[in-house]
Amino acid sequence: MAAVKSDNQHRAPNASALGFRFLLLAGLSILLLVIDNRENYLDGVRKAIGASVHPLRVLVDAPISTWRWIVDTTTSRNELRLENSRLQAERLLTQARLQKYAALEAENARLRALLEATPHGSERIRVSEIMSVSANPFRHVIVVDKGSRDGVFDGQAMVDASGVVGQVIEVGLLSSQGILISDPDHALPVEVNRNGLRTIAVGSGDFARLELPFLPNNADIKEGDLLVTSGLGGAFPAGYPVAVVDSVTRVPQEPFAAVTAKPAAALNQVREVMLIWPTEPKNTAVDATVDTAVDNKDDAARDDAREIAPAAAETSDE
Amino acid sequence: MSNGRNNRRLPVLMSIVAALMLSIVPLPTAIEPFRPDWVALTLIYWAMTLPRSYSVGTAWVVGIIVDVAHGTLLGQHALALCFVIYVTVKFHLQLRVFPLSQMTATVFALLALYQFLLFWINGVAGLHTESVTYWGPVITGTLIWPLVSMFFSGIRYRVRADR
Numbered sequence: 001m002a003a004v005k006s007d008n009q010h011r012a013p014n015a016s017a018l019g020f021r022f023l024l025l026a027g028l029s030i031l032l033l034v035i036d037n038r039e040n041y042l043d044g045v046r047k048a049i050g051a052s053v054h055p056l057r058v059l060v061d062a063p064i065s066t067w068r069w070i071v072d073t074t075t076s077r078n079e080l081r082l083e084n085s086r087l088q089a090e091r092l093l094t095q096a097r098l099q100k101y102a103a104l105e106a107e108n109a110r111l112r113a114l115l116e117a118t119p120h121g122s123e124r125i126r127v128s129e130i131m132s133v134s135a136n137p138f139r140h141v142i143v144v145d146k147g148s149r150d151g152v153f154d155g156q157a158m159v160d161a162s163g164v165v166g167q168v169i170e171v172g173l174l175s176s177q178g179i180l181i182s183d184p185d186h187a188l189p190v191e192v193n194r195n196g197l198r199t200i201a202v203g204s205g206d207f208a209r210l211e212l213p214f215l216p217n218n219a220d221i222k223e224g225d226l227l228v229t230s231g232l233g234g235a236f237p238a239g240y241p242v243a244v245v246d247s248v249t250r251v252p253q254e255p256f257a258a259v260t261a262k263p264a265a266a267l268n269q270v271r272e273v274m275l276i277w278p279t280e281p282k283n284t285a286v287d288a289t290v291d292t293a294v295d296n297k298d299d300a301a302r303d304d305a306r307e308i309a310p311a312a313a314e315t316s317d318e
Numbered sequence: 319m320s321n322g323r324n325n326r327r328l329p330v331l332m333s334i335v336a337a338l339m340l341s342i343v344p345l346p347t348a349i350e351p352f353r354p355d356w357v358a359l360t361l362i363y364w365a366m367t368l369p370r371s372y373s374v375g376t377a378w379v380v381g382i383i384v385d386v387a388h389g390t391l392l393g394q395h396a397l398a399l400c401f402v403i404y405v406t407v408k409f410h411l412q413l414r415v416f417p418l419s420q421m422t423a424t425v426f427a428l429l430a431l432y433q434f435l436l437f438w439i440n441g442v443a444g445l446h447t448e449s450v451t452y453w454g455p456v457i458t459g460t461l462i463w464p465l466v467s468m469f470f471s472g473i474r475y476r477v478r479a480d481r
Contacts, residue, residue, distance in 0.1 A: 018373060022404040025378045029400060032393030037443050042392055049386040053338075056387070060339050133344045138452065141389045170389060177389045205449075207347065268347055 043170070047148075050172035057131050057143060057175065123237055124277040126150070130270060131175060138205060140180035142166070144273060147174045151277065155235045158273040163241040163264025164188070164229060165273050180267050181242065182207050190242050191230040195220055198230055201242060201261060207268040210243050212259040217250050219257060227261055237278050329473050330372065333360050334380060342387055351451035354459040357384055358432050361399060362406050362425060363470045366414060369407045377403035391443055398435035402428050418464055426460040 036042050128146040146152050148171045156168040158178050166180040179186050186203040190212075197220060201210045215221060225245040231238025243261035250257045337356035345353055357380060364372040381396030388395070406413065406428060413424060433456050 018404070018407060022374045022400060025374055025400050026397055029378070029381075029393035029397035033391050033397065033439065033443070036392040046386055046392065049383060053383060053387045056335070056339055057342065060343050064344075132342050138449065139389070 140183040193226040352454040
């Protein structure tokens with residue numbers, strides 16, 4: 001039936017015109033490939049096309065978020081109360097820990113000031129939701145729902161509650177792409193938390209494994225060692241947990257030991273990641289640092305007081 | 319007239335959009351390597367049946383969108399799709415009269431060509447993939463082709479009947 005119908009749609013296109021168009025488009029693709037591989041002039045183009053793909057991502061994400069919404073709204077009161085009390089307990093614990101941390105931070109700043117060392121910068125953190133995970137299994141890329149409108153920048157570090165997840169490689173207007181630390185093309189400067197031994201953790205293409213290929217046979221590393229970011233690459237702030245060493249194989253005739261580590265973050269389970277904005281440390285005057293630290297502490301104390309007051313009122317009512 | 323043309327365009331565009339969405343839906347890691355290449359299958363079908371309207375130009379534009387959506391090198395999927403669709407259009411008359419088994423075998427060859435081109439461009443750009451599962455989409459794509467082609471011809475005839 002299709003062949004009988006002699007309408008324009010079904011006639012064969014002019015062969016030479018087709019060949020010409022193909023050669024033209026192929027040439028254009030190769031040009032784009034070369035430019036994109038060498039330079040980054042095409043970021044604007046990517047951003048523009050990425051904005052048009054955004055509605056598709058939202059649509060794809062819709063059933064999952066609807067399901068989550070349904071689950072959220074239909075949880076029973078009892079479950080909510082249980083969860084609430086659990087979270088309250090957790091909050092108390094973390095607050096207690098944070099108090100100690102604030103004091104330590106102030107002390108650290110003071111001591112570094114005495115040593116005239118550059119104080120560590122602090123960081124601003126924002127939670128963003130993962131919209132999709134890489135479609136290509138050999139490239140571990142995720143898309144998150146924050147873009148240049150929210151101040152995301154190229155190379156920004158992404159962490160989750162338990163460790164480093166990856167870094168931003170491409171920023172769109174409303175969403176951006178990040179590469180995971182397990183991507184075979186990703187390498188991350190790390191140090192062993194126990195002794196400060198510096199090395200590089202390379203992704204393996206497997207979500208549950210990182211490789212440390214540059215450690216000599218006599219390096220002081222063993223199973224169970226925690227690897228943290230060293231901050232040397234410039235992309236990641238120092239001190240975030242990355243992975244735990246899970247196997248060390250030393251073959252005497254090989255120059256390097258075969259060391260693998262298990263990422264601390266659950267790379268294939270995360271739904272939210274935190275984006276980190278480093279704030280420049282104030283290293284102008286010694287006093288300034290100490291002052292701000294004290295100010296922060298005062299603020300925190302005042303906040304606490306404000307929070308405690310209504311709670312006390314409630315208990316007295318009962 | 320324009321209404322008729324819109325009527326005919328809409329299902330094709332919708333099928334391409336649906337294919338793009340299927341290609342970015344998150345899947346469990348275990349079956350991720352075996353996701354059929356929906357975009358390539360859809361484009362091959364439309365290029366084979368309506369080569370006048372949907373040929374290398376459409377393939378190129380869709381390829382660029384795929385590149386951006388998947389974060390690959392800009393032009394990679396565009397080039398591969400363009401070449402595969404060129405071959406499809408070139409042989410569309412033969413393809414149309416093939417019985418289903420022979421057509422499926424040809425689609426296998428086209429998908430293998432597509433995946434090989436992507437592999438080759440990755441290799442030139444220095445992104446090597448050695449795993450055997452890289453070729454998974456070729457197998458699953460071929461297996462699902464009979465269903466895809468039946469589904470699309472269903473759509474095509476229904477649209478025509480409506481007109």
